[in-house]
Amino acid sequence: MLTDKVESLRDEMVRAMVEMIKIEAISPEAGGKGEVKRAEFLEKWISDFGFDEIKRYDAEDPRAEGGVRPNIVATIYGKNRERSIWIISHMDTVPVGDISKWDTDPFDPVVKDGKIYGRGTEDNGQSLIASMYAAKAIIESGERPDYNYSVVFVADEETGSKYGIQHLVKLGLFKKDDLVVVPDHGVPEGNEIEIAEKSIYWVKVTTYGKQTHSSIPHTGINALRAGAKYLVEVDKELHERFSDENPIFGPPVSTFEPTRKEENQPNINAVPGEDVFYFDMRLIPEHNIDDVMELMNSVADRVSKETGAKVVPELFRGEQAPEPTPPDSEVVVRLKNAIEKVRGIKPKLVGIGGGTCAAYIRYEGIPAAVWSTIDETMHQANEYCKIDNLVNDAKVFALLGFSRMP
Numbered sequence: 001m002l003t004d005k006v007e008s009l010r011d012e013m014v015r016a017m018v019e020m021i022k023i024e025a026i027s028p029e030a031g032g033k034g035e036v037k038r039a040e041f042l043e044k045w046i047s048d049f050g051f052d053e054i055k056r057y058d059a060e061d062p063r064a065e066g067g068v069r070p071n072i073v074a075t076i077y078g079k080n081r082e083r084s085i086w087i088i089s090h091m092d093t094v095p096v097g098d099i100s101k102w103d104t105d106p107f108d109p110v111v112k113d114g115k116i117y118g119r120g121t122e123d124n125g126q127s128l129i130a131s132m133y134a135a136k137a138i139i140e141s142g143e144r145p146d147y148n149y150s151v152v153f154v155a156d157e158e159t160g161s162k163y164g165i166q167h168l169v170k171l172g173l174f175k176k177d178d179l180v181v182v183p184d185h186g187v188p189e190g191n192e193i194e195i196a197e198k199s200i201y202w203v204k205v206t207t208y209g210k211q212t213h214s215s216i217p218h219t220g221i222n223a224l225r226a227g228a229k230y231l232v233e234v235d236k237e238l239h240e241r242f243s244d245e246n247p248i249f250g251p252p253v254s255t256f257e258p259t260r261k262e263e264n265q266p267n268i269n270a271v272p273g274e275d276v277f278y279f280d281m282r283l284i285p286e287h288n289i290d291d292v293m294e295l296m297n298s299v300a301d302r303v304s305k306e307t308g309a310k311v312v313p314e315l316f317r318g319e320q321a322p323e324p325t326p327p328d329s330e331v332v333v334r335l336k337n338a339i340e341k342v343r344g345i346k347p348k349l350v351g352i353g354g355g356t357c358a359a360y361i362r363y364e365g366i367p368a369a370v371w372s373t374i375d376e377t378m379h380q381a382n383e384y385c386k387i388d389n390l391v392n393d394a395k396v397f398a399l400l401g402f403s404r405m406p
């Protein structure tokens with residue numbers, strides 16, 4: 001059986017993970033050299049797996065080692081070669097953060113109690129190694145998958161995806177009828193398939209007042225006080241007005257969070273003349289950014305009149321979420337069946353606050369499903385991957401290739 005084949009590769013998977021994590025792959029934006037060394041390692045590692053095709057799609061980036069950000073696509077030809085199943089994971093990792101919080105060397109992985117500790121073992125090393133060994137198991141089984149079966153290792157996921165998945169989308173690799181899985185989000189139970197995301201909007205709010213000495217405040221207009229009044233009032237009104245719920249999302253509502261606050265002045269003894277803060281908003285599809293801005297502007301007008309300051313909200317960054325992946329699309333159905341077969345559970349379909357590679361696939365009108373089984377230790381000190389999750393997720397990926405399970 002195919003799943004037994006995967007199981008027999010368990011030790012090799014652990015070895016591959018340990019060797020891969022030793023090679024740093026941090027984006028230049030985050031102070032690293034990029035992914036080229038790790039990509040070269042992976043190309044070599046899979047060179048004798050028996051793929052029908054292994055291709056590199058490098059994106060130029062003079063800041064990175066080798067001048068490129070590498071992307072690897074390794075393919076097994078299917079019975080039907082008109083369509084493809086893609087499993088997309090990323091090679092890059094975030095930096096280690098506060099090294100004193102780590103119990104082990106983040107780039108010298110330690111295997112302990114059924115876990116592998118190291119930076120990038122969970123995000124996204126687990127899915128990368130799992131997909132690679134799912135493919136190896138398929139090749140060794142001698143069965144051709146229903147469609148082309150491609151495992152994709154992309155660069156630059158943690159810092160915007162311009163040189164990674166966006167580069168591949170631009171090259172036209174992905175077609176309307178393809179099936180795409182992005183295993184870069186999940187829960188410990190492995191029972192959530194993400195098919196939708198919220199729209200992300202960041203709004204910058206600037207309040208202009210009049211600076212003066214704080215012992216004679218009546219001669220100025222306090223921008224901080226006016227901005228704070230606006231924050232409290234608009235926050236309340238946004239939550240009241242945009243209160244619809246969409247149960248597929250966790251949480252089921254649009255969220256409006258005041259987050260960043262810029263420093264207005266270094267000294268304490270002046271009434272600030274200008275003040276800036278930001279909202280991070282995640283909107284369910286029922287809510288639209290134009291309506292949100294309309295409300296923000298009308299509250300701004302009112303607070304400006306009441307305080308004498310001028311409150312100006314403006315869109316800082318905005319991304320309308322792509323259309324959700326249909327719950328009955330073939331990729332979702334196959335994924336559900338495979339998860340049920342391997343883990344004996346019925347996964348539910350969910351939406352999240354946004355932000356995986358899957359968005360760029362969905363913008364092309366191609367259905368993409370996001371799923372993996374993880375303890376959610378990513379981006380933290382002592383990040384780890386559970387070896388059982390590594391192996392069981394690989395079984396699920398292998399079964400995805402076949403509508404009739406071998």
Ligand SMILES: [Zn+2]
Pocket residue numbers: 090123124157184
């Ligand atoms: Zn990730």
